[in-house]
């Protein structure tokens with residue numbers, strides 16, 4: 001089981017002498033093999049939630065569970081992909097992809113199998129002996145994603161993984177992620193600032209309100225995607241042209257605008 005559960009999660013940070021609440025009673029679940037995207041105003045606590053699922057951060061109250069068990073720290077069943085690719089510059093593409101597996105003690109044959117499979121799936125064949133500095137930003141991020149998938153994690157935690165890419169490369173990566181998610185479904189928590197990206201990739205989109213972040217609404221995309229056969233479209237622009245896509249995107253945009261307009265002007269909500 002690999003569902004991620006946030007139960008009444010509250011996070012209070014201290015800054016100097018002051019404390020402030022970053023997250024207020026956040027509850028939602030990413031079901032087994034479901035792709036959930038989080039969107040929300042800057043500073044609403046998206047990364048903090050993801051770091052909690054990764055075991056790099058902990059709630060002040062409430063609980064974060066993966067597979068029904070409270071998260072106590074990082075674990076091999078969870079892989080994290082950040083905006084910064086964090087590849088080892090002195091290792092080749094092949095060595096970077098195999099790195100996690102090697103650390104886990106996988107034998108050479110298993111490493112080779114995984115590297116070959118993900119080189120192919122991520123369109124990196126022919127680059128296995130290249131070093132990161134010889135690759136474009138998009139290719140480097142593909143290596144980072146391949147490295148995470150090669151570990152065969154139950155859970156993928158992705159924080160703005162395409163944020164540093166140019167618009168065209170980003171679209172290619174989004175299409176590849178959808179393809180990969182179909183071939184190899186995983187439980188995914190994905191943070192993005194792009195509403196379009198969230199609607200295109202996710203089964204459900206969690207909209208967080210501004211500080212302190214809490215769940216404003218959860219939008220079901222999967223049902224609409226199925227009804228309107230989005231998966232029969234080859235390219236992202238075809239999906240983005242569909243009335244059902246435009247409708248969902250506009251609904252989320254409107255929600256975010258309302259949140260923005262209704263947001264308190266003070267920098268943060270102080271708590272006693």
Ligand SMILES: Nc1ncnc2c1ncn2[C@@H]1O[C@H](COP(=O)(O)OP(=O)(O)OP(=O)(O)O)[C@@H](O)[C@H]1O
Pocket residue numbers: 013014015022040041042043044045046047048049
């Ligand atoms: N370790 C920390 N100590 C103090 N404050 C923190 C810490 N980590 C996060 N914060 C604060 O908590 C709030 C939420 O931060 P977080 O990075 O989770 O937001 P976000 O929604 O991911 O933001 P963005 O969209 O801008 O990336 C922010 O006000 C941030 O400054």
